[in-house]
Amino acid sequence: MTLLAPLGLLALLTLPVILILHMLRERRRRVVVPSLLLWQLMPRRQEAQRRRRLPLTLLLFLHLLAAALLALALARPQWSFGFFGGERHLAIIIDTSTSMAAPAGGFAGSRLDAARARARELIAGVGPRGSATVISASSSAHVLDAAGTDGADRLIAALDGLVAAGTGTDLRGALTLAEAALQGRPSARILVLTDGALPTAEDLVGRPAPVAVEWLPVGGPADNRAIVALAARPRPGNAPVQVYARAVNYGAAPLRTVLRLYGDDELLDTRPVDLQPNGEAELTWAVPRGISMLRAELDGADGLPADDSAAVSLAQTRPIRALLVSAQPAALERALRAVPGLELRIEDPVAYAGAAADLTIFDGYLPDRWPAGAVLVVRPPAGAGLLTVSPQAREPTPEAAALRPGPSPAAELFEGVSLSSVQFGPVRDVTPPDGFVIALSRGEQPLVLRGRAGASEIAIWTFDLGQGNLTTRLAFPLLVARTVRDLTPPPLPAAALVGETVSLEPDSRATEVELAAPDGRVEVVALTPGQPLSLAFDRPGVYTLAERAGNQTLYTGQFAVNAGAPVESNLAPRDLPAPPPRTPDAQGAGDEQRALWPWLAAFALAVMLLEWLYVHGRRRALAEG
Amino acid sequence: MWFRTIFRRRDDGSTANGGRGRSGLRAPLRAASGAARAEAPLFDEAFLRRMERMSLQAQRTLRGNPSSGEHPSRHQLPATIFSDHRPYSSGDDLRYVDWNAYARQDHVLVRLGEAEQDVNVHLLLDASRSMTIGRPPRLRLAQQIVGALGYLALAHSDRLHIVPFGPAALRPFGPAQGKGRLIEMLRFVERLAPQGDTRLAPVLQQHARRHPQGGLLVLCSDLLAPDSLEEGLRALPPPRWQTLVLHLLDQRDLQPEIRGPVELEDSETGQRLALTLDDATLQSYRRSVAAWREALGRICARRGATYAPLMSHWPLEQQVVPYLRARRLLG
Numbered sequence: 008m009t010l011l012a013p014l015g016l017l018a019l020l021t022l023p024v025i026l027i028l029h030m031l032r033e034r035r036r037r038v039v040v041p042s043l044l045l046w047q048l049m050p051r052r053q054e055a056q057r058r059r060r061l062p063l064t065l066l067l068f069l070h071l072l073a074a075a076l077l078a079l080a081l082a083r084p085q086w087s088f089g090f091f092g093g094e095r096h097l098a099i100i101i102d103t104s105t106s107m108a109a110p111a112g113g114f115a116g117s118r119l120d121a122a123r124a125r126a127r128e129l130i131a132g133v134g135p136r137g138s139a140t141v142i143s144a145s146s147s148a149h150v151l152d153a154a155g156t157d158g159a160d161r162l163i164a165a166l167d168g169l170v171a172a173g174t175g176t177d178l179r180g181a182l183t184l185a186e187a188a189l190q191g192r193p194s195a196r197i198l199v200l201t202d203g204a205l206p207t208a209e210d211l212v213g214r215p216a217p218v219a220v221e222w223l224p225v226g227g228p229a230d231n232r233a234i235v236a237l238a239a240r241p242r243p244g245n246a247p248v249q250v251y252a253r254a255v256n257y258g259a260a261p262l263r264t265v266l267r268l269y270g271d272d273e274l275l276d277t278r279p280v281d282l283q284p285n286g287e288a289e290l291t292w293a294v295p296r297g298i299s300m301l302r303a304e305l306d307g308a309d310g311l312p313a314d315d316s317a318a319v320s321l322a323q324t325r326p327i328r329a330l331l332v333s334a335q336p337a338a339l340e341r342a343l344r345a346v347p348g349l350e351l352r353i354e355d356p357v358a359y360a361g362a363a364a365d366l367t368i369f370d371g372y373l374p375d376r377w378p379a380g381a382v383l384v385v386r387p388p389a390g391a392g393l394l395t396v397s398p399q400a401r402e403p404t405p406e407a408a409a410l411r412p413g414p415s416p417a418a419e420l421f422e423g424v425s426l427s428s429v430q431f432g433p434v435r436d437v438t439p440p441d442g443f444v445i446a447l448s449r450g451e452q453p454l455v456l457r458g459r460a461g462a463s464e465i466a467i468w469t470f471d472l473g474q475g476n477l478t479t480r481l482a483f484p485l486l487v488a489r490t491v492r493d494l495t496p497p498p499l500p501a502a503a504l505v506g507e508t509v510s511l512e513p514d515s516r517a518t519e520v521e522l523a524a525p526d527g528r529v530e531v532v533a534l535t536p537g538q539p540l541s542l543a544f545d546r547p548g549v550y551t552l553a554e555r556a557g558n559q560t561l562y563t564g565q566f567a568v569n570a571g572a573p574v575e576s577n578l579a580p581r582d583l584p585a586p587p588p589r590t591p592d593a594q595g596a597g598d599e600q601r602a603l604w605p606w607l608a609a610f611a612l613a614v615m616l617l618e619w620l621y622v623h624g625r626r627r628a629l630a631e632g
Numbered sequence: 633m634w635f636r637t638i639f640r641r642r643d644d645g646s647t648a649n650g651g652r653g654r655s656g657l658r659a660p661l662r663a664a665s666g667a668a669r670a671e672a673p674l675f676d677e678a679f680l681r682r683m684e685r686m687s688l689q690a691q692r693t694l695r696g697n698p699s700s701g702e703h704p705s706r707h708q709l710p711a712t713i714f715s716d717h718r719p720y721s722s723g724d725d726l727r728y729v730d731w732n733a734y735a736r737q738d739h740v741l742v743r744l745g746e747a748e749q750d751v752n753v754h755l756l757l758d759a760s761r762s763m764t765i766g767r768p769p770r771l772r773l774a775q776q777i778v779g780a781l782g783y784l785a786l787a788h789s790d791r792l793h794i795v796p797f798g799p800a801a802l803r804p805f806g807p808a809q810g811k812g813r814l815i816e817m818l819r820f821v822e823r824l825a826p827q828g829d830t831r832l833a834p835v836l837q838q839h840a841r842r843h844p845q846g847g848l849l850v851l852c853s854d855l856l857a858p859d860s861l862e863e864g865l866r867a868l869p870p871p872r873w874q875t876l877v878l879h880l881l882d883q884r885d886l887q888p889e890i891r892g893p894v895e896l897e898d899s900e901t902g903q904r905l906a907l908t909l910d911d912a913t914l915q916s917y918r919r920s921v922a923a924w925r926e927a928l929g930r931i932c933a934r935r936g937a938t939y940a941p942l943m944s945h946w947p948l949e950q951q952v953v954p955y956l957r958a959r960r961l962l963g
Contacts, residue, residue, distance in 0.1 A: 035893040035894050035895040035906055036890075036892065036893065036894045036895065037894070037895045037896075037897055037904075038890050038894050038895070038896050038897065039765065039896075039897045039899050040765070040896050040897065040898065040899065041762035041763075041765040041766070041854060041856050041882070041885065041898075041899050041900075042762050042854075042856035042898055042899070042900060043896060043898040043901075043903055043905050044856055044858065045856075045885075045917065045920055045921055045924060046896055046905055046907065046917070047905065064892075
């Protein structure tokens, strides 16, 4: 039974008032007697004592009953009939963020283990006609499974597979999933098992919920210290790399510990760190270049060991092997050599035999088929089979015609690049192949095309670099560098948080990605051409990624996944937000909650009617007597 | 019988006395009090016929008028049926001279016989409001008793005084003598209206002063008066007064049927008293009532009066009349 207006119970204060009134003025039945002569001889001593006692009369009972019923009715109680074996549908949201790996106070195991045990009890308590939906909520929310009593084993198995890994709790998403799962179900409830580390708690304020939400806190206070930030900034030239780390003490006692910094698993430095209660320390290093992976470690033995270490990758940049096929490569060569990490090889179009490269630039030349990888075509010739190019170059479009970027994201190439004074010269009309978009045009004349053909990422510049003045402008090397970055895969992230979804864009030639986890597990993911790869990592450590095209390994890189984050590493108990208010239309429609106040009020009226009949009958008897 | 028309029932089709006679003669048969006004008549015809065979038992010491009446007198008068002699004195009626005794004893003797007299019958009826309380109301039994005793007094040529009283004596009926006053007497009794409270002693003292000759006095009352009965009886000393105190009691006076917290209201004064009645309290009350009745009996005995308690629910002929005969009021 739930009370919609608990303040209504204040009306129960009328009960002692009624008792006091009955004690103060006991209502006596009036009896007419011939004379009081004989009654006045009665002893009066006992009468005075009786007046202090509570008169247990039917009238008092009726008064108390009516007042109690009205007070209960004011509190607007609702009774759930699901407790009598009716339908009872639950959505159990389990917080699986990193902080749930901390020990649970009063439970032999982690907070996630305690939540898992509580969830098992809830699943077992679902009635024969009920159902349970288990939802995990960390960085994102997922429905693990939904079943009735017959599928309880399946639900419990899904619970066993939960891992506490994730930064943040997408509780809003989890509630949306739960409400969708319980829509139209009677006696529905959403139970949230969490330790209260809810970064989105503020978002829940004022969010109406069509289903009743109940917080079930798990866990207790625990001291913890963590490395919540580790970052590296390479500097140009051969200057050392700047490294920054921040360690935080989330305990109530001061702490003196040691932070060790490793470079490619070799100890680079050891620093003593003094951490005040709820204080932090910031440290910086300058490490020599050439190190691909940095790792910082604090002394462990705290509530959450996973956030005592952090790593960051320094070898993020992918090497690009570029092949320039041009008879007059001077301008492009200068611009390409300015691109960091790019290794350039130049061939004459006559000598081009389809050599493999990460990036192939054709200047005034087109092969019979697109080479795999990134391709930049400048001034495509007419008569080639891959593109339809007009034999005559059109007269330059008047300069008054404005440059028009194409649709996003192709147009992002030209953001911040000043092309307004550039003369592109005579331009051949190139018919965009299927799947290509016009990234830049002047009037009706396309200047830059962008698209994909098979395993090739292709950009086409329709203008002739030798006819215009682009190569003399500052925008030229900028445009070349951006085009190279757009055509080649982006570098791997230096580090990511546990549970964070990382979007990887592998080489366009790759057919699969092999991912090696820190614990040695290897996962091979098949690639869909042109589609980025989204991965979430549930364990902290260094992951190794290899992009393969058949038996050929195109690229191997590493990146780090860290568990330390302020929202997860702080294990202090938090106040759970108030349950979201229920929408008015869902008060009676979504579940079997039945309002009891009309029945209570009717019963109170019946009691008052009975009281009136009793009093009236007594007065009549008195009058007749 | 001559009073047959009096007791004719409402549905009787006789028109012997016309419309006036129907309303005028039937009314005294109805109860006097408001509650009992619509009830059965005070008497029925057969009861009065049976009552006529009885008489009031007045003491010989009462002062009466020997010219009429049927009560024995303490005086002896010359009579044909003699019981004694006395010497002849000048002026005696020669018809009562016992000539045979004169022949045997040579003395002129006059035959003396028992003298009879009528007496003054005073019926004092308590008409206070407390007499209307009870089931049936005490006033109804009092009206029946007064009516029956008044009928006997009129039938036996006694001088009848009926004095209703409340806080003071009301307009009396009488003195009346002879059956010719019967209808008037019954109508008077029937029309008694309840009064306020009861002042017993002043009423009795005032009545004694008005009737110094004394007589047979019957007091019908519940005796629920704040002043003392003894003060009133002191004004009615025997042998001039033969006093009978008929104490009308209701069953609920003796055994109250009320319990719990009550507020008792005096029917006469309106005074209220809050009490919580439980077994102990009611037991104490019953003891008080018994002591009160004993005290009244002792007062009456001390003042030469006869104390006769009557229950209001007793039927008149079956219990009250035999009781009065047992107490030698009726013979």
